[in-house]
Amino acid sequence: MxxxxxxxxxxxxxxxxxxxxxxxxxxxxxxxxxxxxxxxxxxxxxxxxxxxxxxxxxxxxxxxxxxxxxxxxxxxxxxxxxxxxxxxxxxxxxxxxxTIDGHHADYSPGSPDLPKVSDALRELASLPCPDIELRHAEQRLASYVPHPADADVFKGNALLHTDWNSHNVLIAGHRAHLVDWGWATRGAAWLDPAHWIIWLIAAGHTPVSAEKSVALLPAWTLAPPRAVDVFTHASANLWEEIAGSAPDDWTTNLLDATRLWQQHRNDRS
Structure with a gap:
């Protein structure tokens, strides 16, 4: 809440x-x-x-x-x-x-902000993960996969932001800045692009166009297809838990986006 x-x-x-x-x-x-x-x-x-x-x-x-x-x-x-x-x-x-003077990122299809967010994802992927206490992606998502061992696909040593709500991305000039790092995580490098895909679908992209938005990111090219499938399953379960029995419109939109992506992955396989 x-x-x-x-x-x-x-x-x-x-x-x-x-x-x-x-x-x-x-x-x-x-x-x-x-x-x-x-x-x-x-x-x-x-x-x-x-x-x-x-x-x-x-x-x-x-x-x-x-x-x-x-x-x-x-x-x-x-x-x-x-x-x-x-x-x-x-x-x-x-x-x-x-203070950064800018606007919250617009994730809608065709937005001029999208390339700037992609650049931010590239920049983040280039940063080493610091040796500080961080949660691990496989631990955060273990309870949302069918078997705890399935979460091993999320293991890695990349620094992840994980909360790609457009309100956490400020566009100022020619670049995007990331705020709200409280949920920073250590895990597989492809997970941040995967998290962003959910928000892109929620903003009106199809699953196909959302995946195309991250297709050229080096971190995404390393994503095993089966691992992405596991992620969509875990994310759907996570958003179902967040939604509860009486979800608001905002939560419902994220849950629907995650389910849509999950169905797309299932249909493709």
Missing amino acids: PAPPVAFDELPSGARTAIEAETGPILKIENITTGLNSSLSARAHTIGGAVFLKGLRTDHRWVWTQQREADINPYVTPLAPALLFHVIADGWDVLGFE
């Missing part, structure tokens, strides 16, 4: 004071409501410029993702915005990032 939104002014005074000790006096706050993984999501305007803030209560079940983002940031900039500070105060865990 998404983290319930909290406006900056609703933070306890100790947390706000700790943040301003890093930013300097905040002149204006823009609260942002499009995030799913953070309770606090805001742009703070200061004398020195704008800072993007994201935070969770220290007792939130996903608060560990804050430290994950802090740990991985030095290894993924400039693909990702640079982390400026990390404060934990008065029951809140808050990250402050440089």
Whole structure:
């Protein structure tokens, strides 16, 4: 479930004071409501410029993702915005990032953003996986395959982002930037293109055109067809779990996209 939104002014005074000790006096706050993984999501305007803030209560079940983002940031900039500070105060865990002025990626067919996202996938694939604590793809997906051993096809030593929601991809100028690295994972290099395919289908692509969008990515060319089939099966089970008994429109769209891709893979085999 998404983290319930909290406006900056609703933070306890100790947390706000700790943040301003890093930013300097905040002149204006823009609260942002499009995030799913953070309770606090805001742009703070200061004398020195704008800072993007994201935070969770220290007792939130996903608060560990804050430290994950802090740990991985030095290894993924400039693909990702640079982390400026990390404060934990008065029951809140808050990250402050440089602000990127851009728009969320448009994944629809024919979008001029698509080549820029492909370039970001290439850039990410070229980065070494840092020797920090990361979840492993085969562990994350083991409960969604028919037999736990089936998840071995997801093993690898590539650095993966895994959450290709278009709101996590900012287009600025001629390049795409990736934000929200809390679910960074170690695994097979072809998995990030596979995750992106689901979002492309959800944005209106057919499974055939979505696969063509990643066909020239070196990481995708290494994907064993059988492993991709296993991934579509696991992803369908994952989104069915997320959807539950009363899915909203957003979740239903992702579940339908995953099932459509799974059916395409089944028909082809």
